[in-house]
Amino acid sequence: MSALRLAGALAVLAGGLALAQQVALAVHDIGVFELEGDAVNDPAVAGDDWDTVNVYGGGASIARTGVLADPGNATIFTGGGSKDNIDISSWNWKDNTGGLPDKDNITNAYAAAYSYNGQLLIYFGADRFANDGDAQLGFWFFQQNITVNPNGSFNGVHQVGDLLVLANFSNGGAVTTIQVLEWVGSGGNQKGGTMQLVLSENAAKCGPALTGDEACAISNAVPTQAPWPYTPKSGAPGTFPQFSFFEGGINITAVFNGATPPCFSSFLAETRSSTSLTAVLKDFVVGAFPVCGIEITKTCPSSRFNADQTAFIYSYNGTVTNTGFAALYDVTVVDDAGTPGVPGDDQTINLGTVAAHASATFSGEFQSTQNPATNRASVTASTTPGGPVDVTDTSDPAQCPPVPINPLMHVEKSCQVRVVVDNNQVVVRVDIAGQVCNDGDIILDNVTVTDDSGTPNNPADDQQVLSLASLAAHTCAPYSGSYFPSGVNGSDPSSATFSDTVTAHATPRPGGSPLTDMHTATCPLCPCPRTP
Structure with missing residues (x-):
């Protein structure tokens, strides 16, 4: 030879x-x-x-x-x-x-x-x-x-x-x-x-x-x-x-x-x-013929609210495996934080050197307003220390579990009829009071209560009796107001009544579907009839 x-x-x-x-x-x-x-x-x-x-x-x-x-x-x-x-x-x-x-x-x-x-x-x-x-x-x-x-x-x-x-x-x-x-x-x-x-x-x-x-x-x-x-x-x-x-x-x-x-x-x-x-x-x-190779897998096993309930926190775990002949250097994982195509919030994890046929694990958390979020990660590596990227892989999408959201809200209302002097005239005034309650475990934003002043078909005289930027979970907020009725139910003073309805609106965090609740109260003109 x-x-x-x-x-x-x-x-x-x-x-x-x-x-x-x-x-x-x-x-x-x-x-x-x-x-x-x-x-x-x-x-x-x-x-x-x-x-x-x-x-x-x-x-x-x-x-x-x-x-x-x-x-x-x-x-x-x-x-x-x-x-x-x-x-x-x-x-x-x-x-x-x-x-x-x-x-x-x-x-x-x-x-x-x-x-x-x-x-x-x-x-x-x-x-x-x-x-x-x-x-x-x-x-x-x-x-x-x-x-x-x-x-x-x-x-x-x-x-x-x-x-x-x-x-x-x-x-x-x-x-x-x-x-x-x-x-x-x-x-x-x-x-x-x-x-x-x-x-x-x-x-x-x-x-x-x-x-x-x-x-x-x-x-x-x-x-x-x-x-x-x-x-x-x-x-x-x-x-x-x-x-x-x-x-x-x-x-x-x-x-x-x-x-x-x-x-x-x-x-x-x-x-x-x-x-x-x-x-x-x-x-x-x-x-x-992938003589050099790398594989990445990941899961997203848990989810929860962040501290102020403006977003969700997702935890992820993953494994990188060197499937090839020799050690891989500068092994780097990039997690897309649930926003593929938006590199600004990507998370980078450096795993260093991974020996042939060995594996390395990684983990982390990211915030997202998506519920649930879909998350994936990619990995790059070189066959020489400090060298160019030789092998890459991208994980399958990991479906994170949704954070359970159970927003609940109700509004309460009462009313009382008063006879008052207004503009040198004796008139009837209806005073209203009540509370709106957050019965769930989610902060409610943009909470409002509006009274229809007894005219459900005429929004022009509606009045907003409560406006809150937010309402904490398991708390209530009072409201009150009054209106001069433009009509009465019945002509006999002993049985005449006034009715009006309040409507409460709120938006659960983070960006949930709006909530609405209504309550109608009826007040008699003469709540205590005289005894003959």
Whole structure:
């Protein structure tokens, strides 16, 4: 085996790799993953296999794509800009059209990531429709979540540190070569300067004879079982014909010389017309591959009034979990305080560093006039201390419990008839008195009591007998007033009466539905008839 090493202190723009001589760390036969040219787990061999990862729950992987199916002629590269050394924004694709050689037709692709002794190992694989020719395969690991758009373009662009593994199988898969290239944008040592060759291994076929390798790959030398739905061009369904299945692995930490690897988010497998970096790209399949990841969950379990009952106080709790390979730094939670889109009242909680697969909790309170409130939180983190944000997540909305509000109010009233002199005339005056009571546990605002002066259909002579800015819970406020009646019920003085009605209005805090209560009192003109 020969290997290209780009010796120490090679600077690549904007955080590219600096490679130095080091002892390479193998990716096969270390008890992590079986790289022996089939997809079915061998119980006698330590480590996962593709059926473990893709069919039986993921095994020990920390991230996986699952089986990314590519039936028929789906997702085919098209256009002269669709090349590995050109940015993704220039790539184009088409669907379910001809022109794709059967040997270049990917049927499924997959990838899985593992943490091993503090190192990031990634295993990748694909199967193809036909085996009638050599295979040139590429496996991209992107930091952005690359997807396809319906108009034939791609969504997303390269970032410095995106990695391409080229695995070329010739002589029926007997000879395997691997190249690993990093996207650097400019200044690279490959044509166009966008890419830097960081590893090249000849005779890189995984197996006991291969030692000290940072990457290797292998194909199936004999027909093998397909653990997922698969139908070849020729042969029995459910079986990979010879040289139709490919798998490999790469020690990402070793390739990056022990530095923190980039935070990969998506994966793309491709077939190529040749081994050249500028080769025409053929078929592809793309999917999410969150090697670094963070998750946030939260609840809002309790609620209460604030001290002056102008708003509600909600308590929340949450958990942030590092789901990825390495520690995450500068982990920051932002809670929206029940007002999404209004950052002015957001609450920020700094959680610091969260180790791989560890969790950190947070809690707090916020005020809101909503009852109930809906609350959510987001989290950001970096893979390096003080570095840019690499991973984010947003919680599902947490529905806070409503604060029970039971506003109650009633108004009482009495009246008494008086004979008084007014403007040199003897007239009847009705004096009224009573109280309005807050019977609930909520402060009432804008409390008013209005008397209709005995003319319910004529608001012009109504009089307000009480006006309060607020009325505390379980308290009453008195009122009084008088009016000169303009009419009487009955013509016999001994049975004549006067009636009027008071109406009380109030608004419960905070901003509750208005309350209304009414009370009518009837006063006799002669309450104490004389005895004959």
